[in-house]
Amino acid sequence: MNRRVYLAAVGTAASAGLAGCSSVLNVFDDDDGPCAGDECDIGMSRNEFLPESYTASVGETVVWKNTSGAVHTVTALEDQIPDDADYFASGGYEDEETAIDAWHDHGGGGINTRETYEHTFEVPGTYAYICEPHVGAGMIGEIVVE
Structure with a gap:
């Protein structure tokens, strides 16, 4: 597997998976x-x-x-x-x-x-x-x- 393709995919998946987390965390930081x-x-x-x-x-x-x-x-x-x-x-x-x-x-x-x-x-x-x-x-x- 191409390492760059793998890292890009993992990075995108991680960002997508964490996208909703910032709003949960901001509930108390707002x-x-x-x-x-x-x-x-x-x-x-x-x-x-x-x-x-x-x-x-x-x-x-x-x-x-x-x-x-x-x-x-x-x-x-x-x-x-x-x-x-x-x-x-x-x-x-x-x-x-x-x-x-x-x-x-x-x-x-x-x-x-x-x-x-x-x-x-x-x-x-x-x-x-x-x-x-x-x-x-x-x-x-x-x-x-x-």
Whole structure:
């Protein structure tokens, strides 16, 4: 086999095979973050919310999107949300204990790759939340509602 022809073919195949990879890598390198194009407000990498802190207006619906290959949750910390605020968690659970137990019992509240979760914030204040399966790795976020 002609070495130059072989190398040209391998180079072309490698370039074609990697062509789609740059867009996947750029999801997190892009200045607009993983939610460019208004598909979501907060993305999720392997172990972090992107951005970690998000500012919303009263009445705004915030959309999280799993932009990674891991399953995640959005689980509010009851003692770190405003007193008059509604509790929120992916899976629709009404309190933190139920949301966490559901995850550990059967993966309840899991957000799979490319799926979204949304919540409308009606009360101003700071809301802390976690990804239950990755909280040990520091996957913690906050919403500041003004």
